[in-house]
Amino acid sequence: MNRLIAISNRVQAAHGGENSNRGGLAVALSAALRESNGIWFGWSGEQTDEFTGQISFRREAGVATATIDLEAQDVEEYYNGFANRTLWPLFHYRLDLTEIARDFAGGYARVNDRFAETVAPLIEPDDLIWVHDYHLMPLGQRLRERGFENRLGFFLHTPWPPSSLMVSLPGHRELVQSLLSYDVIGFHTDEWRASFIDYITTHLGADMRGEYAHFAGRMTRLLVCPIGLDSTEFMAAQGTPAARAAEERLITSAVGRQVIVGVDRLDYSKGLQERFLAYEQLLTTRPDLREKLFLLQIAPPSRGDVASYQQIRADLNSLSGGINGEFASIDWVPVRYVNKGYAREELFGIYRASRVGLVTPLRDGMNLVAKEYVAAQDPEDPGVLVLSRFAGASVQLDAALIINPHSSEDMADAIARALSMPLEERKERHAAMLKSVVEEDVRWWSARFIAALTEGEPNEDRPPLALASSQP
Numbered sequence: 001m002n003r004l005i006a007i008s009n010r011v012q013a014a015h016g017g018e019n020s021n022r023g024g025l026a027v028a029l030s031a032a033l034r035e036s037n038g039i040w041f042g043w044s045g046e047q048t049d050e051f052t053g054q055i056s057f058r059r060e061a062g063v064a065t066a067t068i069d070l071e072a073q074d075v076e077e078y079y080n081g082f083a084n085r086t087l088w089p090l091f092h093y094r095l096d097l098t099e100i101a102r103d104f105a106g107g108y109a110r111v112n113d114r115f116a117e118t119v120a121p122l123i124e125p126d127d128l129i130w131v132h133d134y135h136l137m138p139l140g141q142r143l144r145e146r147g148f149e150n151r152l153g154f155f156l157h158t159p160w161p162p163s164s165l166m167v168s169l170p171g172h173r174e175l176v177q178s179l180l181s182y183d184v185i186g187f188h189t190d191e192w193r194a195s196f197i198d199y200i201t202t203h204l205g206a207d208m209r210g211e212y213a214h215f216a217g218r219m220t221r222l223l224v225c226p227i228g229l230d231s232t233e234f235m236a237a238q239g240t241p242a243a244r245a246a247e248e249r250l251i252t253s254a255v256g257r258q259v260i261v262g263v264d265r266l267d268y269s270k271g272l273q274e275r276f277l278a279y280e281q282l283l284t285t286r287p288d289l290r291e292k293l294f295l296l297q298i299a300p301p302s303r304g305d306v307a308s309y310q311q312i313r314a315d316l317n318s319l320s321g322g323i324n325g326e327f328a329s330i331d332w333v334p335v336r337y338v339n340k341g342y343a344r345e346e347l348f349g350i351y352r353a354s355r356v357g358l359v360t361p362l363r364d365g366m367n368l369v370a371k372e373y374v375a376a377q378d379p380e381d382p383g384v385l386v387l388s389r390f391a392g393a394s395v396q397l398d399a400a401l402i403i404n405p406h407s408s409e410d411m412a413d414a415i416a417r418a419l420s421m422p423l424e425e426r427k428e429r430h431a432a433m434l435k436s437v438v439e440e441d442v443r444w445w446s447a448r449f450i451a452a453l454t455e456g457e458p459n460e461d462r463p464p465l466a467l468a469s470s471q472p
């Protein structure tokens with residue numbers, strides 16, 4: 001296997017902790033990086049007075065990491081700015097929250113240049129380079145400009161928005177065009193890929209032949225490659241003291257009531273307000289269910305420097321307070337709303353103790369919580385997943401109760417149906433979903449992407465190389 005260089009905004013292998021999402025990407029990439037003696041390059045998360053390009057090398061859990069510090073202005077314009085205040089809302093169809101500012105775009109270009117400049121000396125001619133996510137879209141082109149002809153791949157972890165939204169971003173053409181410097185671009189679903197194809201054919205005049213986009217003499221494979229869970233690692237939590245303690249603690253405190261659980265980063269894309277409103281609707285229209293259930297919402301804060309995230313936090317405090325004020329009794333609190341993170345093993349126990357898993361984003365590239373909820377269930381007595389049709393996960397997990405998160409009534413009905421679903425139906429639905437969670441896991445995902453990226457790898461879809469050179 002050629003050596004792999006993974007590049008992402010943050011290097012997750014280097015940072016653990018309760019709020020981190022170490023499970024998925026870190027494990028998948030770490031395995032591939034170890035196997036190929038590769039390197040994971042990214043921002044350290046630290047700020048420095050003046051950018052020096054100095055790289056800190058470390059080895060963690062057998063993975064070589066290389067990180068750089070960024071200046072305060074970089075963090076403000078590139079990370080808090082263009083990445084989190086422009087691209088994230090735009091890519092989640094939230095034009096109302098998308099902030100357009102030239103400083104942000106400038107900071108984004110500068111940091112992508114800084115990444116290219118700093119990682120360049122680490123790259124050997126045969127290395128495979130795999131860039132991750134919306135923070136680093138132009139990086140491939142920046143490397144090509146520096147003369148690198150390595151195989152370059154890019155994976156988008158978010159949705160790709162419809163072209164009618166994409167064109168509201170100043171400089172959208174240059175940005176999307178820069179993506180066509182990669183050899184492979186991966187998307188979670190056909191829908192995100194189709195939106196991308198619509199954009200490049202309509203606005204750039206690119207030409208699609210099979211899975212390949214042809215543009216300016218290059219061809220780029222557009223791959224649907226849904227990320228999976230590290231199901232082996234996650235399911236190994238079963239029976240550990242931490243998982244058991246969390247499960248027992250929740251069951252004991254539930255005193256016979258059914259638990260409905262939600263676990264989400266505190267983010268407007270996750271549809272938390274709509275979820276709380278649907279739950280309120282359920283308590284209003286089904287008085288018979290009151291006192292027989294409660295909603296446990298775990299929502300560790302994220303991106304607290306961005307105003308829209310402060311706003312959602314305030315909204316949720318007020319919504320949960322309102323529901324509790326209206327419906328609680330002396331020994332029943334209908335919403336347990338927790339703004340802190342739990343260790344992964346504890347999460348396993350919490351999912352397992354819950355009869356309903358509520359995953360109701362308004363828009364989500366994939367959503368790994370849905371897969372975690374399925375993986376944590378007891379196959380002999382599984383809970384029911386209620387899943388938004390707007391999460392990429394709904395393609396593979398179509399045996400969930402699929403809902404429209406914009407409809408409180410739809411969501412409330414699905415929760416009620418989940419609570420009374422007969423054991424046989426629960427088992428059937430769960431078995432179908434578990435199969436996909438286990439078979440299409442995170443190793444399957446990274447192996448699939450790396451196979452597409454590796455030149456010379458057997459690949460029937462791939463047109464002969466002569467085709468590429470015959471392009472204008």
Ligand code: GDG
Binds near residue numbers: 017265341
């Ligand atoms: C992006 C895309 C795509 C949450 N609370 C705690 C905790 N978490 C973990 C979950 C899960 C992860 O965070 C969240 O992953 P998601 O996939 O749900 O969402 P994003 O963070 O938005 O990720 C998404 C993903 O990239 C991968 O491509 O699926 O669509 O938006 O693993 O368990 N982890 C711990 N404690 C918590 O309290 N330890």
